[in-house]
Amino acid sequence: MWAFLDRPDKTGLISNTIIAILCALAVNGFIAVVNPSEMADPGSVHLQPPGYVIGVVWLVLFAAMGVARWLLLIKPIDTIRAQRHILFLLLFCLAYPVYASGLKSEIIGLVGNLLTIVLSLFVVIRVSKISRLAAGLVSLVMVWVSFASFLVVEQLRQ
Numbered sequence: 171m172w173a174f175l176d177r178p179d180k181t182g183l184i185s186n187t188i189i190a191i192l193c194a195l196a197v198n199g200f201i202a203v204v205n206p207s208e209m210a211d212p213g214s215v216h217l218q219p220p221g222y223v224i225g226v227v228w229l230v231l232f233a234a235m236g237v238a239r240w241l242l243l244i245k246p247i248d249t250i251r252a253q254r255h256i257l258f259l260l261l262f263c264l265a266y267p268v269y270a271s272g273l274k275s276e277i278i279g280l281v282g283n284l285l286t287i288v289l290s291l292f293v294v295i296r297v298s299k300i301s302r303l304a305a306g307l308v309s310l311v312m313v314w315v316s317f318a319s320f321l322v323v324e325q326l327r328q
Contacts, residue, residue: 176243178243182240189236190232190239191229191233194228197266198225198228200267228263235256235260235307235311238297238304238307239253239260239304241303241304242297242301247300252300255293258293259290259293259308259311262286263311266282266315269282276322280322283318283319283322287316290308290309290311294312
């Protein structure tokens, strides 16, 4: 049924990217319906972007993970384990809004961020042995969540 995702051609690239983006859109849509103020309110922390910017960043991050998975597909070696690592990270990131703000606890959000950073680092290390470009794309998650963690720490200090 999902064989089109495993094609090492342009169809596979487009499919992996679109499916990843659709996942992010579903989560962003859920946030917009459940808590519309989060999509507009930039918050009280200096440098904190408005919610819609955060949503756009996550769309880019999910697209990057989709492209990274496809980059592993086009390698002439068995990359199924590394592909699964990226898929697990993508699924873990789908839960990001729940632990980052849905549970209404900055501490839980910070712990979730740290787990996301560690998982991203693990995936980057595993994937970098196969494709540096794919690893670079996955590392964007680590960079963004590190920034988000900085914002959470700043919020806790206020």
